[in-house]
Structures are given as structure tokens and as C-alpha cells.
Amino acid sequence: MSDIISAKLNEEPSKKKQYALLAIIILAALIWSLSAIQFNATDEGGAKIAGKIILGILQPDMDLLWNFTDQGVFYLLFETICIAFLGTIFGAILSIPVAFLMAPSVVPKPVYLLTRFFVIIIRTIPALVYGLMFVRVTGPGPFAGVMTMSLTSIGMVSKLYVDVIEDIDVGILEAMDAMGCTTFEKIRFGIIPQLIANFTSITIYRFDMNLRDATILGLVGAGGIGSPLIFAMNSYRWNQVGSILIGLILLILLVEVISNRLRGKLVNG
Template sequence: MHTIEHQLSQEPTRRLSNLATSIIIIALLLWSVTAFNLSNLSENGLTIAKNIFKGIFNPDLSLLFSITKQGVPYLLVETMAIAFLGTIVGAILAIPLAFLSASTIVPKPIAFIVRLFLIVVRTIPAIVYGLMFVRVVGLGPFAGVLTMSLTSIGMLSKLYVDVIEDLDTSILESMESIGCTTFEKIRYGIFPQLSALFISIMIYRFDMNLRDAAILGLVGAGGIGAPLIFAMNAYKWSEVGAILIGLIVLILLVEFISNKIRTQIVRG
């Protein structure tokens, strides 16, 4: 009875809060619409858009199926290798950082400092890291791998922490009561609970890195992005079409396979 009365008393406040939220969202939407400026849409822009679609439907087949270093297959393999290696390195480095930022594992001040560091890492966009690493190590795939690794650490650590803090500690308490060592608790109590979810999260991050790796080529960090922007700047729309078709096929294929693997892992 008291619960019903409390809910009824809270109803006007809830309505006022919902109304205020709705007004704010509508105001933000109206403000966002002002960013559209169709006056800049020139006839030349429409022609370029039409040429891009023509290039997709009439790709340069010699480039699409070339097995040289300038061909689409080689560039796609290089892009996938950058994303894969960057994901692996980032996933490994994220594990200790995740444990250090889990307040259920380490003291709260340490967890706060590590989490603050990871927030800073996640704040900077991948393309900015790409520009920085290109200046440090030069043009090429190595800069792309370093960028993918660093950007992966920030996100993977955050997702790992959520999994670690949901860890079933009763299993560890039971193992401790029967005299298990720390290594045995990690090997048989923690690792089986975390490994499947960690791998699933890592596969999800690889999907994201594959798309980011294609963009990083624009700043010279290897992969298929650089040939794509060069072809667009030279108005070679058939080459643009060949590169985009290859990229779309690769992403769809990887998405399909990764979803299958992730489903199998989660289901055990």
C-alpha cells in the first residue's frame, strides 16, 4: 500500500522530468538540423556522386584481381593484417590494465588512476594517433599496427573491467577453503570464467579495427586507405569502385565469420 502511494506521489515529478527531457531532445534535434546547408550542393558535387556510383558498378577489374602489391587483394590482406596484429597486441596489453582498474581486485585509488589513464587514451581519435605514429616511425603498416594497438587498449580494458567485476567470487572462496594456491585459483577459478568473454570482446574489437585500419591509410599508416584517396583525388572512379568493392566484400566476410565464432564462444 505504501509502495503504491509512494509511486503515485512520484508521478508528477516523473512527468515533469520526462517533459523536460523531451523538450531538450527536440531542441537539440532542431539545432542539429541547422547544420544542413544544401546551398553548397553544387552540380559538380552531384556529378562526382554519380561518377562514384558508376565506378562501383564498373570497377577496374585488372586492379580488383591483380596479385601485385598495388592490387586490391594485397592491399586488403595488408589492411586485415594491421587490424589483426593491432588487436592481438592491444588485447594482451589490456589484460593487466583491466585488472589494475578493477576496484574489486585492487585498492580504489589505484583503480581510479588507471581508469583515468584509460579514459585519456580513449579520448584521442585513432586518426590522431595515426598522424603521431607516422611522424615517429615513418609511413607504412608499422604505424598502423601501433595505432590499432593503442586504440584497442582503451576500449578493451574498459570492457574487460566490466567482465572482471562481474566475476563469481564464490568459486574463488570455495577453492581457497580447500587449500588451492594462487596459481590454481587463477588457472581453474578465474581463467575459465573470463577467457570466453575476453575472446568474444577481442573479436568484436577486431571488426572495429578492420574499418579503422582502412581509414588510417589516408594518413599513410599502411593499408588500402591511401590508394583509395589517391584514386579519388585523381578522379579515377573505376579504381575507386574496385577498391570499395573489395573493402565491402572483406568487411562483410569478416563480419559473418566473427559473428559465427563469437556465438560459438559465448554458447560454450
Template sequence: MNLVEKQLDAAPKRYWYYGTMSVLIILLVAWSTSTVNLNNISENGLSIASNILSGIVTPDVDLLLNFTAKGVAYLLVETIAIAFLGTIIGSILAIPLAFLSASNVVPKPVAFLTRLLLIFIRTVPALVYGLMLIRVTGQGPFAGVLTIALISIGMLAKLYVDAIEDLDTSILESMTSIGCTTFEKIRYGIVPQLFAVFLSIMIYRFDMNLREASVLGLVGAGGIGAPLIFAMNAYRWNEVGSILIGLVILILIVELSSNKIRNKLIRG
């Protein structure tokens, strides 16, 4: 016990550091709360909030259980399709960019320039990409797929790079010493090390893209977001409640399934 106390006493005292950081955090919190304005909350706003809550509690069951093209089930399937296809396209396009960003694979200047490109891709918000692509392709699911693919490239490539830079190069050196071809080194030396990691990252990104696809519908890029904003603008809160309930159930199912698959992949 005395030894522990001596070590604690010998540890450098950083009271000034902790005090300064505490003051900075308090100032940031105080400055952030200055943007909160409760004066704009009127009786009309409170009534709308109560209507939203009542709509969620008492949803439109007919819309929720409607399996036509205008029902919640169909819109959820369309949202899943947009997220899934966009994730697949983005995952494929991110692979070459990831290898071009890995400093242990390509020269450092090439890796640096590619990483700058990926930073630029990640900087632009999804809604901005959606609005731009809608001008090109028109409103609909195709614009949503392209948007999901584009926003997936930046994050996927960044995570792919971490896996590539952790490659066990001794395996490749051993394969070179026994005369393996480049294809054989890729097939038996690189792919087995990266496949499970890449697939786990793709599933994780699909989970995120499902939420992004739901939001992109608000700007007309397909999925369940468009009917949601139409119902909100028309103050049809029962329909809003049905759509939100279906969306929550879908995201919970996908998240639980994706977590199980990713755990199996990581643990082998």
C-alpha cells in the first residue's frame, strides 16, 4: 500500500492543465447554450408537438399494413434496396482508392493525393450530394443510389486503408521466395487477410446508409423520406406515426442482424 501511495505522490501534478481544460469546457457549454431560444415556442408549436406524439401513439394502421406501392412496407423495401445497392457500388469503388491511399502499397505522394481526394469526398454532406444528383438524374431512387454510393466511398476507403496497412507482409515475402505469381499472392496472401475485414466494414456502412437513405427521401431521392415529409407538411400525423414506427422496426432488425454477422466475421 505504501508503494502505491508513493507512486501516486511521485506522479506529476497537472492541476493547471485540468483546471484550464475545465474552464474551457464550461465556457464552450455556456456559449453553446446561448443559441437556445425558448421565446419562439408558442401555443401553436406546443399543440403541433402534442399532435405529433398522438400520431405516433395512434398510427394509421391501414397504411402500416398496406402492401401496395403506397404502403409503408413497400417504401421500406425500396429504402433497403437503395441503401444496399448504394453500399455495394461504393464498396467496390472504394477498394482501388484504398490501395492507392495505403502508404505501404504505393509511393507516399500518391497516397497523400488520394487521401486528399477522399477527405474532399467525405466533407460534402449527403443532402448536398442528393440535391446535386437530383438535378442530373431527376427525382427517384436512382439519385438515392448514386448518393449513397458516393458518400460511402470516403468512409469505406478510409477504413479499408487501415486494414491494408495492417497486412502481414511476411506472408507475401514467403510466397515470393517459393515462386508464387502476383495473382497467387493476391489470391492466397492478401484476399484471406482482407476479405472478412472488408465485409465487416461493408455491413457496418450498410447499417449507416439505411438511415441516410431514409433522410435522402426528404429531397426526392426515393425511399420512405418523401412520403414522410409530405405527411408532415399536410399535418397528417397518424401517417407520420405509421412511417416512423415502420422505420424504427426496420432499423432495429437490420442493426441486430448486422451486429451478429459482423461479430461472426470478426471472431472467425
């Protein structure tokens, strides 16, 4: 008993040293990062603009907020949802074969490394850059946003799909193989039931992210509510800015609640 106590006492100083060293490293990194940032004092003009934005949220343009035409907040939010939804669906479908090609237990190592390198390249480029590229190729509008969401979704969704694929219970497949099941039957009854719940949960989570990204993509002309928002801000129409922000906040909160409940039911059964 005394030996155990003495051993624990000997371990404590080393842990304290490790924690102290970690704290020093984090503090040094923080100081080094702050040195690269120039903090400019907010002038009176900036404070006035901040106040007008808050006033615009408190006193929104109700005509724009309750406008059901293609220029109103409801239609713009609906367009943003459609861009995020279609981009998520297309990206999720394309991610399935990519994920299987990234799974080390499914394909040879050269194929796995090549596909992984391809996905890393996709993940490296920001969504705004893809948005600018597709706007140049397809022209401004929702289609450029859908293409951007589809491509950016592949980078994250396929990576998460791989983790699910690697956790498949191979014992079920071996048992089905011993029973004489065909390849289609093993895929239909052995693989898909193990993947569908987690795949769907990942897809819903990505839709939640794409909904926010679709708002940002509107700033570069890729459709959605981002374009009217930046136009209203550049024109100093703060009441319209407040209406658009209120619609965005309510939409994101609603989608957040629904997606969390759906994902919880899928994962927990």
C-alpha cells in the first residue's frame, strides 16, 4: 500500500510539469498570434453604424419581412434552403463512392491514398473561392450555389462516411456468407442497415452547416439571401438589414432544433 502511495506522489510532479509546459506553450502561441493582429480603435462612425444595425433589428422593415413575392424575405429564405438542401443531397450522393474509395479496409492502399489526396485538395479551398469560380462558369444565381455546396460537402461528408464504414460489423457479413447469401443480399441486409442511420445523421448535420454557408455565398452572387443583405448594407438601408437578419436568425434556430432532434433519434434509435 505504501509503495502505491509513494508511486502516485512521484507521478504528481511530472504531471504538474506537463500541465505547466502546456500552459506556457498555449500562452506563447496566444501572444505570438496577437502580435500579428492590428487592433484599430473603433471611431465614432463605426459606433454609429453598429448602433444603426441594432436599431434596424429592433425596428425592421415589416413590409419586406412580410412580403411574399420573389423580393421578400420569405422567398429569399426559401431559395437559401433549396440551395443548401440540393447541395447537401448531391454532395452526400457523390460522397458515398468517394468514401468507399477512401476506406483502407475496402480498397488497396494506392487507391486509398490517391482518393484521400483528392479529398484533401477539395477541403483546402474555401467555399467562397468555389462560389466565385462557379459564378464565373455558370453565371450568378442559385445554380452556382448548389454546385458550390455539392463540392464542398464532399470534403467533410466523405471523411465522416469513412469512419462509419470502418466500424461495420464484419461478423454479420461472414455469417451471411456462411448462409449462402448473394452479394446483393449482403449489401441489402448486411451493409445498408448498418450505414443508413449514421449516413443520414451526417447528412443532416452537413445540411445545417450548408444552410449557413449558403447565406455567405449570396455575397458573391451565388443566390440566396446573402445578395440582398449586402446590397441593403451598402445602401445603408438598416431597416431592411434588420428584417433579413431576423429572418435568418429564426430560420437557423428552427433548423437547428429540428436537425438536432432528427439526428438524436437516428443515432439513438
